[in-house]
Amino acid sequence: MRSFYVRMLLITFAVMILSSLLAFTLANGYYQFVLQEQNEEKIEQTARDVAQFLTDLPSTYHEDYLIHVGELGYQVTLLQESGFSSHYGTPYRDASIPSDVIAEVLEGTVYRGITAQEFEWFVTGFFNNVATNTIGVPVQIEGENYALFMRPDVEQNLGEFRSFLAILLVLTLLFSFLFIAIAAKRIVKPVVSLTEATKQISEGEFHVDLNVRRQDEIGQLAKHFKSMSKELGQLDAMRQEFVSNVSHEIQSPLATISATSHALQANDISDKERVTYSELIEKESLRLSSLSKQLLTLASLDQETDVVNKETINLEEQIKGVVRSLIYQAQQKDIYIQLDTMPCAVTGDPLLLHQVWENLIFNAIKFTPTGGTIHITFKDRQVLIQDNGVGMTEHQIKRIYERFYKVDEARTHDQNSTGLGLSIVKKIVDLHDAEINVTSTVGIGTTFTITF
The missing domain is CATH 1.10.287.130 (Signal transduction histidine kinase, dimerisation/phosphotransfer (DHp) domain)
Structure with a gap:
C-alpha cells in the first residue's frame, strides 16, 4: 500500500510532466498557427534582400558573399537552371527539394515552404532542419535564372543556447523534485502525527499531544x-x-x-x-x-428523537394535580404549600412536564424542614418553586444537574435518592427550548425558575 507521502510525490511529478508536455504542445500550436506566418514573412524579406544584392553584386563576389551569409547564421541553397546547385552554411538533415518546386521558383514564383510544413504535435516546425522548410525566391544573375532557397540556421544560432537551456531544464526538474520531496514531507508530517494520534485514541488513550503550530x-x-x-x-x-x-x-x-x-x-x-x-x-x-x-x-431523552409530543397544556391545572399527588408527603412533615397561580397555557409534552413539576416539588418537600413552607408562583410564563429549606452552596449549585450527583446526604436524611432527578428535569426543560435557573442560600432556601 502506498503511503500518502509517496502518493503526493507521484501525483506532483505526474502533474509536472503532464504540464510540461501540455505547455510544449500549446507553444508548438501557437507557433504553427500564429508565429509561423510572421516568421515566414521575415525570412522571405531577408531572402529577397539577398537575391537583390546578388543581382547587383558582380559575379566574382557571389561566392564570398554567400559564404559570409552562411557564416552569419543562414542556410542557403542556390540552384541553376542547368541543375547545378551549391549550399552554404550548415547542411540540411534532408536536402532534397521537389523538382516541381524548383521549376516554379525558376519561373519566378516565390516558394513559401515554412507555412507549407505539415503540423506535428511534438515537433516544432521552427527547428525542422529540412530543405523544404525554406523560402525560395527567384534570382537572375547575368541573364541566367537561379532559385535561392534560404532559412535561418537554428543549430548555429541557438546551439549554445540550446545546451544552456537543456542544462537549465534538467537542473530545474532535479531541484523541483528535491524541493517537492522536502515540502511534501513537511506537509505530510502533521498528517502522520494525526494518524498516530488516531491510533492512540482507538486504543483508549485520549491524552494526545500534537505538536502542530501551523496556521493553515x-x-x-x-x-x-x-x-x-x-x-x-x-x-x-x-x-x-x-x-x-x-x-x-x-x-x-x-x-x-x-x-x-x-x-x-x-x-x-x-x-x-x-x-x-x-x-x-x-x-x-x-x-x-x-x-x-x-x-x-x-x-430516551438523550436520543432526542420522537420524545417530545407537544400539545397545549394548562400549567395551572397540571401543577395543582402534582401538588395533590404529593400532599401526603407534605403533611407528614407539616409543610405548607402555597399556590399563587393563574391560567397559563404552554406548548409541551404533558407527561414530561408533569415529571418536571413532580421532581422539583418532591425535592422541595424533601429538603424543607418540618413546619416549613413551599411557595409556587406563576409570573410572565415563568414558574417559580421556592422553599425555605437547607439551601445549597455555590459549588453544589454548579453540580446539581450532573448525573448521580447528590448533596450532603447526612443533611438531607435521605438514602433513597438516585441523583438523577434534576438531570432528567434539565434534559426535559432543554427539549422544550425553555430555561431553568436556580438561586439558593444555605439555611434560607432554594428557588427554581423555569421560563418558557
Missing part, C-alpha cells in the same frame, strides 16, 4: 482534533463515572436485599422482625425499580 487548514485540523480528543477523554471519564455510579447504586440495594433475605432464612426470628425484613426488601426493590425507570428515561 492542517493546523486547524490538528487543533480541532486535539479538542475532539479532549472531549472524548471527558466523555470516557463521564462514562466510567456513570458506570461506577450505576454499579454503586445497584450494589447498595442488592447488598441490603441479599443480607435481609439471608436473615429471613433464620429460624429464630420473630414475626415482627420478619415483617420488618420483608418491608426492607420491598423498599429496596422499589428503589431498584425507580433507578431503572430513571435510567430508561434518561436514555
Whole structure:
C-alpha cells in the first residue's frame, strides 16, 4: 500500500510532466498557427534582400558573399537552371527539394515552404532542419535564372543556447523534485502525527499531544482534533463515572436485599422482625425499580428523537394535580404549600412536564424542614418553586444537574435518592427550548425558575 507521502510525490511529478508536455504542445500550436506566418514573412524579406544584392553584386563576389551569409547564421541553397546547385552554411538533415518546386521558383514564383510544413504535435516546425522548410525566391544573375532557397540556421544560432537551456531544464526538474520531496514531507508530517494520534485514541488513550503550530487548514485540523480528543477523554471519564455510579447504586440495594433475605432464612426470628425484613426488601426493590425507570428515561431523552409530543397544556391545572399527588408527603412533615397561580397555557409534552413539576416539588418537600413552607408562583410564563429549606452552596449549585450527583446526604436524611432527578428535569426543560435557573442560600432556601 502506498503511503500518502509517496502518493503526493507521484501525483506532483505526474502533474509536472503532464504540464510540461501540455505547455510544449500549446507553444508548438501557437507557433504553427500564429508565429509561423510572421516568421515566414521575415525570412522571405531577408531572402529577397539577398537575391537583390546578388543581382547587383558582380559575379566574382557571389561566392564570398554567400559564404559570409552562411557564416552569419543562414542556410542557403542556390540552384541553376542547368541543375547545378551549391549550399552554404550548415547542411540540411534532408536536402532534397521537389523538382516541381524548383521549376516554379525558376519561373519566378516565390516558394513559401515554412507555412507549407505539415503540423506535428511534438515537433516544432521552427527547428525542422529540412530543405523544404525554406523560402525560395527567384534570382537572375547575368541573364541566367537561379532559385535561392534560404532559412535561418537554428543549430548555429541557438546551439549554445540550446545546451544552456537543456542544462537549465534538467537542473530545474532535479531541484523541483528535491524541493517537492522536502515540502511534501513537511506537509505530510502533521498528517502522520494525526494518524498516530488516531491510533492512540482507538486504543483508549485520549491524552494526545500534537505538536502542530501551523496556521493553515492542517493546523486547524490538528487543533480541532486535539479538542475532539479532549472531549472524548471527558466523555470516557463521564462514562466510567456513570458506570461506577450505576454499579454503586445497584450494589447498595442488592447488598441490603441479599443480607435481609439471608436473615429471613433464620429460624429464630420473630414475626415482627420478619415483617420488618420483608418491608426492607420491598423498599429496596422499589428503589431498584425507580433507578431503572430513571435510567430508561434518561436514555430516551438523550436520543432526542420522537420524545417530545407537544400539545397545549394548562400549567395551572397540571401543577395543582402534582401538588395533590404529593400532599401526603407534605403533611407528614407539616409543610405548607402555597399556590399563587393563574391560567397559563404552554406548548409541551404533558407527561414530561408533569415529571418536571413532580421532581422539583418532591425535592422541595424533601429538603424543607418540618413546619416549613413551599411557595409556587406563576409570573410572565415563568414558574417559580421556592422553599425555605437547607439551601445549597455555590459549588453544589454548579453540580446539581450532573448525573448521580447528590448533596450532603447526612443533611438531607435521605438514602433513597438516585441523583438523577434534576438531570432528567434539565434534559426535559432543554427539549422544550425553555430555561431553568436556580438561586439558593444555605439555611434560607432554594428557588427554581423555569421560563418558557
